[in-house]
Amino acid sequence: MSAPIQNSDSIIPDSRFSAEVLTKEEKRKYRRHIQLPEIGEAGQLKLKAARVLVVGAGGLGCPVLQYLAAAGVGTLGIVDADVVDESNLHRQILYGPADVGRSKAETAAAVVARLNPLIGTEVHAVRLDMGNVRALVGAYDVVVDGTDNFATRYLLNDACVLLGRPLVSGAIYKFEGQVSVFNFEGGPTYRCLFPVPPGAAEAPNCSATGVLGVLPGVVGTAQATETLKVLLGLGEVLSGRLWLFDALTFATRTLRFARRPEQAALYLGTADPAAYAELCQPVLPTLTAAALRRELAGPAAPLLLDVREPHEYAAGHLSGAVSLPLSQLEARAAEVPATGPVVVYCQGGTRSVRAVALLQEGLGLRNLRSLDGGIQGFGEG
Template identity: 50%
Template sequence: MFSPAEQSYYQRQLSLPELGPQGQQKLRDARVLVVGAGGLGCPALTYLAAAGVGTIGIADFDRVEVSNLHRQILFTVADVGRLKAEVAAERLHLLNPYSKMITYLEGLNRGNALDIVGEYDLVVDGSDNFPTRYLVNDACVLLDKPLVFGSIYKFEGQVSVFNYQRGPTYRCLYPTPPNEGEVPNCAEIGVLGVLPGIVGSLQAVEAIKIITGLGEVLSGKILLYDALRASFQTFRFTPRPESRNFTSLQQDYGTTCTLPAVGLEEIEFEALEQILQQLTPPILIDVREPVEFERFNVGGTNWPLRTLSQRLSELQGLTDVILCCQSGVRSRKAYELLSTALPTHRFRHLKGGVGRIELTSL
């Protein structure tokens, strides 16, 4: 039964004959995990919470950056530097106090994926990288959980539902991940801010349909949206039985889905300022993209994260290196890569990145 306050909150949905109290109860009983609280995750989370999903998990280790704000609508300038999952949970609780939010601040990795995904009825994938997409798909296949997929590219978006009633999986469409550097990310090519709002909302619709049994689920089909042409197209694709030929998670999904680095050495910005004033300071490497570095930087050399593996020879004589980026996420990835390749070197990274410094300088 719903309290009078809940009935008032959900009045418009309760009035739908196709949904009614029974459908609303299904939403309240549902547990949905959203992987990524970024461009896709923000609208998906917003509408799932507003619709009355009873328990929502938010898996994201990233922090809010200034460059997120044009599309990640749960965050404000005041949130820059804060953990996205924590901010999202606060905003969603204010939106709907009847929904429970659970945060996973370490994100999803191969060490925790099966345990976390196993706690939920379905998963909404709002990630922005291929290692996480394959990890989430494989976990859902092993645990027999439906997966609502979304992706964006410049002015175009895709939505599909995988592993619904043991239907086609993500690997039916994309059997193997692309090689590193083959596909640019949105930091490199840009994205229209409103696009993930549309795609993430469509993901929320599919999740609600799965929970309530309404309509026809996008299983075995992929919906393509072209913002510039204002067009939607739906295509069917053929299942690949071999896409299920595994019994455990892979040993390596790439740097994004590895376990957190052990012994990571972090420094605060105040300490960095003092260190750089030393007579022979360590080298400072900013691993953001050139356009970010040109807009604002705290000095050092600009080596984008995607180029580090090709520049290892340049670090042979530099045994003390400090890494920085916008929020600290990419510099942690750089730390993992470089400390593995050059174990005798000392690497540190700037905690929280330069984003908060940039904000105070505006």
């Protein structure tokens, strides 16, 4: 039995829906699946009994969740500690304007429950880390990676290797996407394909570079397809193959790669916990909420820089904070003072880290610190 996971809630289907049989309602709903001899009722029962963990309820996670729910996957776990931002809405299609500021994991679960009340959802509104990754991954049959940072991708890979779980991975960049399935039946892992993590300057994200809104839909749907193939034992799974898609030319390529035993053996059980926190990131100075409170009460209070979007700032901010959204940071970087202490914060601590990295690399500023846990953590402290 896996250890309990904190801050998790479940929306479970009616108890009459046994995993051992299909009800009349399910037979009607999934008739087009059941008509396929490759699936049939036996395959649909496999889906009903399956547990899939979707890490990241953003651009990739939204279509993954929609299609797996519609297909009848019995239990979907949703991991995401973030809240819906207005800038998410052009690609994260589970959400609308009324959802801005709400928990992504909770909102996604509610939408999925409306789409298909015959399945269950488990909400994990937490940030994946060394402390919870084993319990989360171990509680599911297949893991789908819809995250946007390399540290989490390596952490997920290593946990899946340790616990023997297939990992369906997707990534997007501007107009390009890629999909592969790692650790499937002894196949190659993420480290076999990418043994050396990229440097901070080589680890772009949607906030800094932008992305075509429909691209996550294409890539996320491909991830959902591979997940169903893994669960049903259908076709040729993208194990040892990397599928590449270019939206501008609509060209696709598939690259093959082999298992590298020396890389596949690197997993969570032997990893240095600090390695994940520092992976693909420059050495960035941070401070805790308690430390910031002490400094704000002292004689040399730091300048507070709020890098959330204007509507988030308007809804509430730390007293005296200056608004400089991350989306405008490059254009307005000259407004950041080069001397005197500056503390950068966002909602949960992710965007502020990116902002400090951009300013350190672009302007060489060394007077910046990122607030751990963001304004959310400051309020809870």
